[in-house]
């Protein structure tokens with residue numbers, strides 16, 4: 001392992017998290033699988049996990065507050081959850097906004113190339 005730990009956050013989908021315990025996200029992270037396979041051999045830390053806020057009217061505001069919290073934790077890479085990719089009409093906007101501040105990866109578990 002290199003010394004330079006990579007701090008990662010996952011942002012998921014509020015509605016999905018009412019039922020999902022994020023097992024797939026955590027399994028992939030803990031085992032360096034799927035979207036986290038790119039960090040093989042690196043020291044990684046999950047420094048944040050949250051949802052996008054659920055409301056399209058306050059999306060930017062919700063993301064801005066999470067961005068500030070991620071930055072305060074030293075997060076450099078954000079993974080947008082696979083359920084946001086498959087279910088949110090705001091996926092592209094979320095990717096774009098987060099991409100202004102972080103290295104952004106557009107899924108967590110499953111295939112990199114799954115269609116929205």
Ligand code: SF4
Nearest residue numbers: 020022024025082083
């Ligand atoms: S990406 Fe999968 S495991 Fe993660 S919160 Fe969404 S449905 Fe749950």
